Amino acid sequence: MMFALLHRVVVGLLALVALPAFGAGAIEGEVARQPLNQTAIVMFLLFVVATLFITWRASKATTTSSTFYNAGGQITGAQNGMAIAGDFMSAASFLGITGLMFIGGFDGLILSLGAFGAWPVLMFLFAKRVRNLGSFTFIDVISQRLDRNPIRLVTAFSTIVIVVMYLIAQMVGAGKLIQLLFGLPYELALVIVSGLVLGYVAFGGMLATTWVQIIKAILLLTGVTLIALLLLTKLDFSFSALLKQATENHPKGEAILSSGVIFNDPIQILTIQISMLFGTVGLPHILMRLFTVPDMRQAKLSAYYASLFIGYFYIALLVLGFGAIALVYNTPAFFDSNGALIGGSNMAAIHVASAVGGDVLTGFMSAVCFATILAVVAGLTLSGAAAISHDVYAEVLKQGKPDPATELRLTRISVFLIGLAAVLLGIAFQNENVAFIATIPMVVSASVTFPMLLLSLFWSGFTTRGAIGGALVGLVSSIVLIVLGPQVWVSVLGNEQALFPYDYPALFTMPLSFMVMFFLSMADNSKRAQVDKENYRALEWRAEFGNAPEGEGSA
Amino acid sequence: MTTKDRLLRERTRRRFLFTGLHLLLYFSFSLNWTSWGGFLAERLGATYLSGAIVMFAVLVVLFIVLESVFLWLSQREERS
Numbered sequence: 001m002m003f004a005l006l007h008r009v010v011v012g013l014l015a016l017v018a019l020p021a022f023g024a025g026a027i028e029g030e031v032a033r034q035p036l037n038q039t040a041i042v043m044f045l046l047f048v049v050a051t052l053f054i055t056w057r058a059s060k061a062t063t064t065s066s067t068f069y070n071a072g073g074q075i076t077g078a079q080n081g082m083a084i085a086g087d088f089m090s091a092a093s094f095l096g097i098t099g100l101m102f103i104g105g106f107d108g109l110i111l112s113l114g115a116f117g118a119w120p121v122l123m124f125l126f127a128k129r130v131r132n133l134g135s136f137t138f139i140d141v142i143s144q145r146l147d148r149n150p151i152r153l154v155t156a157f158s159t160i161v162i163v164v165m166y167l168i169a170q171m172v173g174a175g176k177l178i179q180l181l182f183g184l185p186y187e188l189a190l191v192i193v194s195g196l197v198l199g200y201v202a203f204g205g206m207l208a209t210t211w212v213q214i215i216k217a218i219l220l221l222t223g224v225t226l227i228a229l230l231l232l233t234k235l236d237f238s239f240s241a242l243l244k245q246a247t248e249n250h251p252k253g254e255a256i257l258s259s260g261v262i263f264n265d266p267i268q269i270l271t272i273q274i275s276m277l278f279g280t281v282g283l284p285h286i287l288m289r290l291f292t293v294p295d296m297r298q299a300k301l302s303a304y305y306a307s308l309f310i311g312y313f314y315i316a317l318l319v320l321g322f323g324a325i326a327l328v329y330n331t332p333a334f335f336d337s338n339g340a341l342i343g344g345s346n347m348a349a350i351h352v353a354s355a356v357g358g359d360v361l362t363g364f365m366s367a368v369c370f371a372t373i374l375a376v377v378a379g380l381t382l383s384g385a386a387a388i389s390h391d392v393y394a395e396v397l398k399q400g401k402p403d404p405a406t407e408l409r410l411t412r413i414s415v416f417l418i419g420l421a422a423v424l425l426g427i428a429f430q431n432e433n434v435a436f437i438a439t440i441p442m443v444v445s446a447s448v449t450f451p452m453l454l455l456s457l458f459w460s461g462f463t464t465r466g467a468i469g470g471a472l473v474g475l476v477s478s479i480v481l482i483v484l485g486p487q488v489w490v491s492v493l494g495n496e497q498a499l500f501p502y503d504y505p506a507l508f509t510m511p512l513s514f515m516v517m518f519f520l521s522m523a524d525n526s527k528r529a530q531v532d533k534e535n536y537r538a539l540e541w542r543a544e545f546g547n548a549p550e551g552e553g554s555a
Numbered sequence: 556m557t558t559k560d561r562l563l564r565e566r567t568r569r570r571f572l573f574t575g576l577h578l579l580l581y582f583s584f585s586l587n588w589t590s591w592g593g594f595l596a597e598r599l600g601a602t603y604l605s606g607a608i609v610m611f612a613v614l615v616v617l618f619i620v621l622e623s624v625f626l627w628l629s630q631r632e633e634r635s
Contacts, residue, residue, distance in 0.1 A: 117581040120621055257608060266585055308619060540563060
């Protein structure tokens with residue numbers, strides 16, 4: 001019984017925090033609506049006014065597809081690094097990881113490291129090459145050497161799966177989180193989120209989205225820094241004293257300083273690590289940010305700066321997580337009459353803010369969480385719209401020669417439809433256990449996008465047939481194993497035992513996808529395979545030097 | 556093989572070398588959940604810092620150091 005309860009909590013938290021954006025799993029089912037938080041609402045309105053002003057300015061510059069999708073490639077490396085961090089450092093990270101540490105101490109850090117570990121890989125393998133080869137989306141990169149139509153359709157489909165699943169998780173989580181933090185009704189929260197995101201993205205495109213993400217990242221970093229400093233001030237800036245107080249308050253005592261309180265199985269740890277690292281690297285809205293900078297050097301700098309900001313954020317969360325144990329456990333005001341933490345473990349971070357900074361800091365952090373959701377949903381919406389209007393319409397249906405005005409109009413219509421779908425799906429799924437939906441994007445990204453991108457950039461023998469076969473196997477196996485796993489088979493369908501023991505199957509599906517891609521490519525002797533292989537040298541040159549070898553310009 | 560082809564191979568090797576090093580460090584964190592990593596549960600001297608917590612902080616710093624070195628090597632190569 002106790003294990004089942006713990007499992008549900010962990011699954012929920014994992015689904016929430018395993019995403020670089022805001023997932024929904026931790027805030028499932030009925031959520032007690034809190035009293036209207038006026039400080040939070042005033043601060044959030046200030047954020048909205050500032051970002052809408054930026055959007056209005058950006059809308060004047062957003063007149064072509066290029067400025068819409070990639071801000072005209074004029075964002076600097078440092079700005080883009082901050083925007084990537086803004087896209088990635090989510091309410092999920094802030095609330096979910098602190099909440100998980102509140103329950104299990106050190107074990108919660110696996111999610112911090114898992115998420116952070118993706119950035120060096122992005123920088124070493126992809127930043128420069130992807131920037132040099134693509135124009136708007138990562139699909140541009142893959143389709144350069146392979147048969148463009150089938151590849152674009154398959155990758156655009158996987159992108160849309162990732163974006164839609166992500167959005168459902170986002171919207172359900174957002175609605176419930178806003179109920180908790182602001183005391184607003186669920187449906188109203190969804191309409192506000194969707195309406196603002198539509199405004200940012202449809203009118204301001206990538207330029208406005210970038211600035212929303214930059215402002216949000218600055219606010220979030222400021223908030224966690226303030227909380228961490230105020231926490232340490234209470235203990236003479238001694239982190240060891242903070243840990244001592246945490247061990248004295250937590251029921252598990254000194255066990256929270258090392259592994260084992262929540263997770264015991266090393267294979268489960270590996271599945272989480274693989275899903276989070278390779279899943280993050282392959283997320284379409286993160287990869288899309290690489291095209292907003294003017295050149296390959298700035299692309300590398302983007303990933304570097306993103307690492308610095310995100311690394312700092314997770315170190316600050318280390319203080320916040322143990323700080324939550326040290327301060328919140330021994331404050332009865334944060335617990336209800338049944339002894340449960342008010343709002344659940346995900347509210348631990350907000351309670352810490354309240355404990356060290358009173359109503360003002362609580363209001364500020366609540367507003368930051370709302371802003372965070374907007375920034376992440378904006379990035380996702382833009383990425384989904386680009387997959388439809390650029391990858392499917394412009395590149396497949398119009399064979400790369402679309403009417404620019406029509407393409408831009410279609411993009412804005414796509415943004416509107418995605419926003420509408422997000423609200424409707426958010427309402428439809430509001431009482432469902434959506435933890436499994438939040439898992440799908442990471443696993444699909446690790447099992448489809450990452451292998452395709454890696455092999456198309458670094459293996460001359462990669463062919464269209466291998467890419468499509470591996471992508472389909474990766475996609476189907478990911479969804480099947482998630483359905484057979486504990487999150488769906490037990491938590492949703494009510495069976496006693498899962499047919500597959502792990503929540504994140506990427507440890508198995510990613511190698512499977514790689515193997516299928518490899519063996520199908522090796523066995524492929526078609527004419528198209530010859531073309532795919534011959535295209536590699538020119539692609540590799542363009543990826544590294546910006547231009548193909550003489551006489552090998554076509555790919 | 557041209558000079559540029561050699562340069563390209565060298566850069567690709569470097570990319571995989573850094574990625575390999577990074578992944579080695581990254582997955583070493585899972586030692587905490589195995590019996591081989593038992594020593595990481597120990598506290599450091601009289602402090603309440605455990606080996607596991609120190610490992611987390613050190614890994615975050617090491618990842619950034621690795622990236623800094625990679626960036627520095629790339630920039631040095633571009634300048635020359």
